[in-house]
Amino acid sequence: MEEQIIEELSSNCEHCVTKPCQMGCPLNNDITDFIEYAKEKEYEQAYLSLSKTTVLPSICSRVCNREEQCEKSCVKRISFSPVQIGTLEQIIGDMGLNYSWNIKSHPKTKYKVAVIGSGPASLTCASFLRRYGVQVKIFEKKSTLGGLLTHGIPEFRLPYEITQKTIESILNQGIEVRYNKELGRNLQISDLLEHYQYIFIGIGANIxxxxxxxxxxxxxxxxxxxxxxxxxxxxxxxxxxxxxxxxxxxxxxxxxxxxxxxxxxxxxxxxxxxxxxxxxxxxxxxxxxxxxxxxxxxxxxxxxxxxxxxxxxxxxxxxxxxxxxxxxxxxxxxxxxxxxxxxSQASDEVKKLGLEQTEDGKIKINSFGETSNPRVYAGGDITKTKNSVAHASRSGRNAAYEILKKLKLFPRKYE
Ligand SMILES: Cc1cc2nc3c(=O)[nH]c(=O)nc-3n(C[C@H](O)[C@H](O)[C@H](O)COP(=O)(O)OP(=O)(O)OC[C@H]3O[C@@H](n4cnc5c(N)ncnc54)[C@H](O)[C@@H]3O)c2cc1C
Ligand code: SF4
Missing domain, CATH: 3.50.50.60 (FAD/NAD(P)-binding domain)
Structure with missing residues (x-):
């Protein structure tokens, strides 16, 4: 059944050389590439192609405003209807979760990064850091992970099971978690910086x-x-x-x-x-x-x-x-x-973190995701990033690349 849908939907793709759909995707997913693999029935390769830029294919494909993003940029939209990119991404993403197709990670190096919060920004940052050999620990104030993926977007749009399986696949890369740890209360930036080279803050703004x-x-x-x-x-x-x-x-x-x-x-x-x-x-x-x-x-x-x-x-x-x-x-x-x-807005507690803030109380970052403390990065809704899952995820990924560059772990080839 899935194979039939993939065959039908992927046959609509023109594989444009200019890849306008990729430009329309906040995560810059190489859409024509993953669809090409899917068309050839190389489903795991299609999943790995998507995984180069995203760790949330099963989630973004369900909650993205795709009519205004990737599918809006599809050339087929002008004369016909756009390729159903989200549906294809959902099927391939779900296959990845169901068959436990793994994203390769380098062995752990001596470098450690603390990731605060566990919404899409933090989960993505953690995953990309871990891929390149960083020892990552997530600190989450609640006793469950996922941020608004778990505690915001309702079940009828984003099944709980999909979110939990996605989180499980990310943690399986070898990422540790500490629950009930709240930055500013029982977790302080100064203490973390004694043990971790960098910190990423993705604590959202759901007040x-x-x-x-x-x-x-x-x-x-x-x-x-x-x-x-x-x-x-x-x-x-x-x-x-x-x-x-x-x-x-x-x-x-x-x-x-x-x-x-x-x-x-x-x-x-x-x-x-x-x-x-x-x-x-x-x-x-x-x-x-x-x-x-x-x-x-x-x-x-x-x-x-x-x-x-x-x-x-x-x-x-x-x-x-x-x-x-x-x-x-x-x-x-x-x-x-x-x-x-x-x-919604950022918590008042943010001002106690000692980081420069924006006029509306969020954490101020530069174009690299760096805060006023060069060892502290931030992303997602707690910064001026557009409030969406894909944009939060992109900010986490981009911050991870900046940290990796500083640690000289990126670019790096697999042995
Ligand atoms: C009802 C609703 C529906 C939405 N629907 C969509 C949609 O359909 N599509 C879409 O793209 N976007 C949607 N969004 C927006 C999207 O969910 C957010 O933009 C996105 O989740 C932000 O991700 P984040 O990682 O920045 O933060 P969050 O998802 O908010 O996660 C923040 C995490 O940090 C933790 N935390 C908070 N404070 C601390 C602290 N001091 N110490 C440690 N941990 C802390 C929180 O418990 C949470 O786990 C929706 C939002 C809401 C509220
Ligand atoms: S559904 Fe979202 S993440 Fe997926 S290709 Fe479209 S814009 Fe990108």
Missing amino acids: PKKIELKGIQKTGVYYANEFLENKPQFKFKEKTIAIYGGGNTAIDVARMAKKEGASKVYLIYRKEESFLSAFQSEILCAKEEKIEFLLQTCIEEIKGEKKVESIIVKRTILQENELILIENSDMELQCDAVFLALG
Whole structure:
């Protein structure tokens, strides 16, 4: 079955010499190369080709905004439909996990790097460092690995099993892990630098942006990303849910609510549809699932005795980049819970790390991923890197190459 799909989909690829799809991929995957192997039924070679630039093929292929990335750049898109690159990558990536195709690593050298956090940025950094002989130890504040791959993106889009198998394959390269180690609390940069030549920080930025809203303290009001991360007990069945925001987190909670039996789900967003930052493919799914989009609408107040009972919304209009509230447009909507999905930010604890910060409290890095301390690198959401799995992964890989160059372990050929 898989072979048949591969044959069908790969036959659409023109193998363009200029490889525009590769340019469209944040990870710069050599797409035409892996598809060529797949076409020839050399599946392990296809996997190894992908592995030159990524350690997350089974994950990125499921969660990338591929319609706007690799598949957007495919020449076939103009006259026909693009090659389904993501689907091919998913099949090959899953084969790699199922058959335990290994990425080769050099024997361990004396060099040690501490990798903080275990989201896509850190996992990728750890994997690329280990390939070239570095002794890598991951320090994670939770008792589970994966960052938002495990505690953010919902199961219906990214199966838990895929994330866990990917992590297992990365750790099998010979990477050690210390759980319940939190940088700034029971782990300090100065102590780590006594034992490790370099540090990579990939601690993400998943602290919800707080807003002021009348009635926000009522029972039944949640910050959406905190909710997805901590998964508290909440029964959506037959409830009416209001979600405030227009990004992927908002759509994820809306779809989750619907899948878990909510009778009505409103997605309330202040601007027009073209401003929604969620992936187009997700917006389409949400609409198909009958989520009600209340666009150009804002929440004015959350009402109820102690618990949420209703919300007061008001229409808005955008005039010369300014959002104007339309007078006398108030409307009361009955609902049982409100989810706020208005963005996330870095933890305040970052300022205690003694590293230079950006104006919005993230860790400042140069184009090589180096922080204000030349022995400390950072990547992913805790830096100004675009918030996506593929971009976080690329930043981890690029930082690993810079560290490897400093350690004179790269470029290096396999014996
Ligand atoms: C709901 C949701 C849906 C998303 N959907 C998509 C999607 O479909 N496609 C896409 O490309 N992107 C998506 N994203 C964005 C993507 O998940 C992030 O951009 C990406 O995970 C960032 O990776 P990271 O490695 O920088 O950090 P994270 O994934 O946030 O991982 C950070 C890790 O560091 C650990 N940590 C934090 N503080 C410390 C500390 N002080 N010490 C030690 N460890 C620490 C955390 O526990 C965590 O394990 C989504 C995000 C959310 C919230
Ligand atoms: S990593 Fe993402 S953008 Fe790159 S080829 Fe895979 S699906 Fe496309």
